[in-house]
Amino acid sequence: MRDATPDFEEFVAARSPRLLRMAWLLTGDPHLAEDLLQTALAKVWPRWEQISIDRPEAYVRRVLVNSHVSWWRRRWHGELPHDRLPEPPTDADPFEDVVVGQVVAAAVRALPARQRAVVVLRFFEDLSVEETSEVLGCSPGTVKSQTHRALQALRGKMPTRELLLHGGHRDGA
Amino acid sequence: MTGRESDPDDGRPTGPEVEDELRILLHLAAPHLTAPDDRMARVRERAARTRRRRRTAALSTGLAVGLTAAVLAAAPALAPGPPGTALAPGSSGPVAPGSVPPGASASASPGAAPSASPSRSTGSDTGGPVRFPELDGVIIDIPPDWYRLSVPGTDSRKDDTAYARGYTASQPLVGELGCPTRNGTRERVCLADGALDAGGMLVGLTLVRDPVVTGEQKGQTGPLFYAVPEKSCVVQGGTRTLRGYRTVQAPSGPAVVELTACLRVSDAVSVLAVERILDSIRVTGGAVDAPTIAPE
Numbered sequence: 001m002r003d004a005t006p007d008f009e010e011f012v013a014a015r016s017p018r019l020l021r022m023a024w025l026l027t028g029d030p031h032l033a034e035d036l037l038q039t040a041l042a043k044v045w046p047r048w049e050q051i052s053i054d055r056p057e058a059y060v061r062r063v064l065v066n067s068h069v070s071w072w073r074r075r076w077h078g079e080l081p082h083d084r085l086p087e088p089p090t091d092a093d094p095f096e097d098v099v100v101g102q103v104v105a106a107a108v109r110a111l112p113a114r115q116r117a118v119v120v121l122r123f124f125e126d127l128s129v130e131e132t133s134e135v136l137g138c139s140p141g142t143v144k145s146q147t148h149r150a151l152q153a154l155r156g157k158m159p160t161r162e163l164l165l166h167g168g169h170r171d172g173a
Numbered sequence: 174m175t176g177r178e179s180d181p182d183d184g185r186p187t188g189p190e191v192e193d194e195l196r197i198l199l200h201l202a203a204p205h206l207t208a209p210d211d212r213m214a215r216v217r218e219r220a221a222r223t224r225r226r227r228r229t230a231a232l233s234t235g236l237a238v239g240l241t242a243a244v245l246a247a248a249p250a251l252a253p254g255p256p257g258t259a260l261a262p263g264s265s266g267p268v269a270p271g272s273v274p275p276g277a278s279a280s281a282s283p284g285a286a287p288s289a290s291p292s293r294s295t296g297s298d299t300g301g302p303v304r305f306p307e308l309d310g311v312i313i314d315i316p317p318d319w320y321r322l323s324v325p326g327t328d329s330r331k332d333d334t335a336y337a338r339g340y341t342a343s344q345p346l347v348g349e350l351g352c353p354t355r356n357g358t359r360e361r362v363c364l365a366d367g368a369l370d371a372g373g374m375l376v377g378l379t380l381v382r383d384p385v386v387t388g389e390q391k392g393q394t395g396p397l398f399y400a401v402p403e404k405s406c407v408v409q410g411g412t413r414t415l416r417g418y419r420t421v422q423a424p425s426g427p428a429v430v431e432l433t434a435c436l437r438v439s440d441a442v443s444v445l446a447v448e449r450i451l452d453s454i455r456v457t458g459g460a461v462d463a464p465t466i467a468p469e
Contacts, residue, residue: 009213016212021203030206031398038212042219071401104202123192124199151191158198 008048012041015057019064025120026068028109036071040064061125062135065117107157115150118143218381302453302460305339308380309423311430312460314453315341316446321463322346324361338362339378339463341450344370348466360405362466368410369437375409376450381429397434397448406435413439415447419454430454 016037023033023040040063044051051059108116114136121132122143129147133140209215300317304310307323315321319341326337338361340346345365352363364375397417406414415434420427432454434447 012213012216016208017205020206020208024206025199025203029399030204032401033206034209034212035400038215038219041212041216042223045216045220046224100198101202101204104198108199108202119195120199123195124203126196151195154195158195 008045011056011060015060016041019057019060022061022120022124023064023068025105025108025124026065026113026116028105036064036068039067043067058131058135061121062137065121065135066137069113069117071113104158107154110157111150111153115146115153118146119150119154122147302458303341304460304462305337305378306462307337307465308339308378308430309421309425309428310456311339311378311380311421311423312453312455312458313339313341313378313450315450316343319343320346322348322362323463323465324348325465337380340376341378341463342375343373344375346375355408360408364409369435371437372440372443373410373437374443374446375406375411375435376447377433377435378454379431379433380423381431397432397444397451399439400433402435403433409435410437411435412437415439415444417447417451419451421454421456423456 019040020033020037023036024030027033027036040060043063044056044060048056108119111119117136118132121127121135122129127135129140129143133143136143300315300319302312303315303321304312305321305323307325320343321339321341324338324340340362342364346362347365349359349361351365352359352361353367362377364373369375395418397415400414400416402411402414413436415432415436417432419430419432421430432447432451434450436443436447
């Protein structure tokens with residue numbers, strides 16, 4: 001087996017933090033997120049010389065999302081142990097970032113894998129409909145309809161703009 | 174959420190403001206996680222493991238006809254017995270449930286020769302220390318009535334990782350020839366009963382020789398953590414996978430032992446049993462050698 005090329009290691013060092021956050025949004029768990037990221041990188045590494053020329057991050061992102069969808073298809077989406085349970089904003093202190101984070105994560109995690117991927121790619125990664133369809137290997141129309149369904153499903157489950165503006169931001173963030 | 178509604182084809186069914194709000198929320202929610210120092214080493218290890226699996230799958234497909242004939246010819250000896258039966262080391266037929274396999278609980282020296290090419294695991298009446306010769310003599314303590322099996326590596330190339338594996342389970346185990354073919358491939362080891370019973374557990378151990386991993390994992394005493402169940406676990410009825418690492422001073426140098434447990438149910442009893450196995454990983458002391466499967 002060849003050693004990792006410096007370019008790949010540089011890519012991992014530079015882009016992993018962002019990809020890990022994306023993986024966390026997909027999985028909702030830090031251990032699974034790291035597992036998902038490593039799975040994707042391990043798939044990409046042997047082909048790095050072929051893919052590194054043209055938009056390597058897009059390729060890694062695609063592998064990451066598809067790996068997650070593949071996990072989902074294996075029907076393992078049971079509960080994970082957590083130290084704290086996410087609480088609805090009405091019952092918990094809504095002015096703590098951690099609560100906002102947990103509520104958002106729980107709402108996103110409740111979406112089917114494909115819709116979750118669309119939400120993360122479009123609204124976290126800021127990809128266009130066309131770029132998202134390229135990553136997911138589907139038509140732009142499918143991305144639009146998945147986006148629509150996802151936003152419908154998220155309605156009412158997310159913290160409000162009011163909460164964001166007055167209580168959800170970190171100090172200095 | 175508010176805003177424009179409805180046309181699913183416009184891609185912005187609830188309006189740009191709400192989309193911006195969602196962007197902010199997602200960025201707020203996603204934590205800045207700490208990266209493990211050994212991420213690259215783990216990626217290398219996973220890539221090597223995947224390559225090996227693919228090679229094994231290709232080999233299995235190519236030899237499917239021959240292996241099928243071999244299995245049919247050896248069917249009487251390989252057919253799984255009723256639950257609870259086990260083979261004595263070196264024997265060719267199941268012994269009666271509840272009987273003590275001759276020599277199964279006898280103490281063995283570190284240099285003792287492995288059992289003669291068994292295709293099934295042996296049971297341990299009283300549990301206790303078991304040595305995996307193929308894993309540089311790694312020893313674990315297993316619960317009473319558990320089974321154990323050691324599988325040598327088949328990769329002749331010098332990779333970052335060693336592919337030999339040690340197995341222990343709450344149910345009898347069989348080697349590759351006794352495992353069903355799924356999608357053209359067979360697991361190296363599977364449960365003789367075909368699936369985990371309620372409360373059943375299958376634990377696999379791998380010795381990682383990657384110097385980067387061993388260097389960075391030195392002194393590893395971290396707890397078990399949940400991982401996504403591997404396909405090999407799910408097909409045997411597993412619903413949860415636990416993983417953990419321990420560093421040992423193997424005869425060939427420091428090495429990291431990766432433990433992966435496939436659980437039917439992750440109740441407190443099961444998790445505690447796996448934790449005890451993880452915490453018992455060592456390389457010194459007396460133990461019974463796990464039978465070694467002959468390379469296929």
